Amino acid sequence: MKIDAQIFESLVEDYQQRVEAALDQWLPPADVNPVRLHQAMRYAVLAPGKRVRPILVYATAATLGLDLKKVDGAASAVEIIHAYSLIHDDLPAMDDDDLRRGRPTCHRKFDEATAILAGDALQALAFYIISHDPDMTADASARLQMIENLSLFSGSRGMAGGQAIDLAAVGKTLNIAELETMHIHKTGALIRTCVQLAAFSTNGLDERYFAALDSYAKFIGLSFQVQDDILDVTGDTATLGKTQGSDSAHNKPTYPSIIGLDASIEKTRELHRNALQALSIFGEEADILRYISAWFIERKN
Ligand code: GRG
Numbered sequence: 001m002k003i004d005a006q007i008f009e010s011l012v013e014d015y016q017q018r019v020e021a022a023l024d025q026w027l028p029p030a031d032v033n034p035v036r037l038h039q040a041m042r043y044a045v046l047a048p049g050k051r052v053r054p055i056l057v058y059a060t061a062a063t064l065g066l067d068l069k070k071v072d073g074a075a076s077a078v079e080i081i082h083a084y085s086l087i088h089d090d091l092p093a094m095d096d097d098d099l100r101r102g103r104p105t106c107h108r109k110f111d112e113a114t115a116i117l118a119g120d121a122l123q124a125l126a127f128y129i130i131s132h133d134p135d136m137t138a139d140a141s142a143r144l145q146m147i148e149n150l151s152l153f154s155g156s157r158g159m160a161g162g163q164a165i166d167l168a169a170v171g172k173t174l175n176i177a178e179l180e181t182m183h184i185h186k187t188g189a190l191i192r193t194c195v196q197l198a199a200f201s202t203n204g205l206d207e208r209y210f211a212a213l214d215s216y217a218k219f220i221g222l223s224f225q226v227q228d229d230i231l232d233v234t235g236d237t238a239t240l241g242k243t244q245g246s247d248s249a250h251n252k253p254t255y256p257s258i259i260g261l262d263a264s265i266e267k268t269r270e271l272h273r274n275a276l277q278a279l280s281i282f283g284e285e286a287d288i289l290r291y292i293s294a295w296f297i298e299r300k301n
Pocket of ligand 1: 089160163
């Protein structure tokens with residue numbers, strides 16, 4: 001399908017609605033015991049997020065000509081892992097934030113113990129979905145590959161490891177290579193998973209296409225986080241839905257704090273060019289992924 005800006009916008013909306021319907025089905029009902037825990041899980045996941053990661057799963061699937069039904073489970077699982085990471089990141093022991101997605105953070109709305117448990121239970125739910133989803137026609141070995149991939153990229157060698165680097169870096173001076181390592185793990189790893197889970201759903205994608213998609217995902221994973229650093233300086237709390245200036249208030253190293261705002265903006269443009277280059281073996285079927293790369297560096301929240 002030939003895509004223009006308007007079609008891209010409506011595809012993004014379709015994908016957001018699609019994953020929200022799937023999430024609603026996968027999450028335990030709010031009136032089933034333990035009610036408070038289930039309410040907290042639903043509160044955190046169904047809060048108005050951008051759904052960037054599921055959108056990337058669907059866009060990769062569309063690029064590869066897959067029926068989107070086959071990746072509803074993968075799209076839900078990555079969003080659920082992401083939601084768990086946000087709940088835990090906001091806790092007093094980590095960033096101690098009051099606002100997330102324009103609403104009180106999970107521990108402020110409920111309580112700390114419930115928020116910790118909601119994060120734990122969401123992490124388990126993500127792996128349940130990938131192992132159980134009957135619509136995912138990926139064969140058993142592809143399913144196992146997905147579980148391996150998601151656990152690796154969300155664990156200590158991926159997102160959780162990046163968070164550990166982040167916490168250890170508070171108040172320290174990092175050089176740009178160290179900052180990049182932190183960003184690649186904390187944010188980039190889960191973004192790589194989105195593309196890889198869709199690729200595994202094809203049951204055997206040509207190695208060259210897999211490598212091209214992975215390279216694209218690495219570039220946009222970093223550009224997403226550099227833009228996040230930029231928005232922490234240039235954004236406003238109402239548009240961001242989270243506290244603006246939180247990074248500098250926590251004395252955290254960021255791209256703007258190390259190389260300045262202008263160089264950070266140039267960095268996002270360079271990463272966007274690299275992402276487009278990585279997709280050069282694809283034709284117009286990958287235009288949606290090209291639009292996503294542009295969106296990541298132009299976004300205001
Ligand atoms: C606690 C294990 C653990 C990990 C936390 C994701 C994360 C790691 C921390 C959140 C804080 C942060 C700024 C992380 C960088 C990734 C990021 C930009 C998260 C926000 O993602 P968006 O913008 O949020 O996609 P929405 O609300 O739109 O889903």
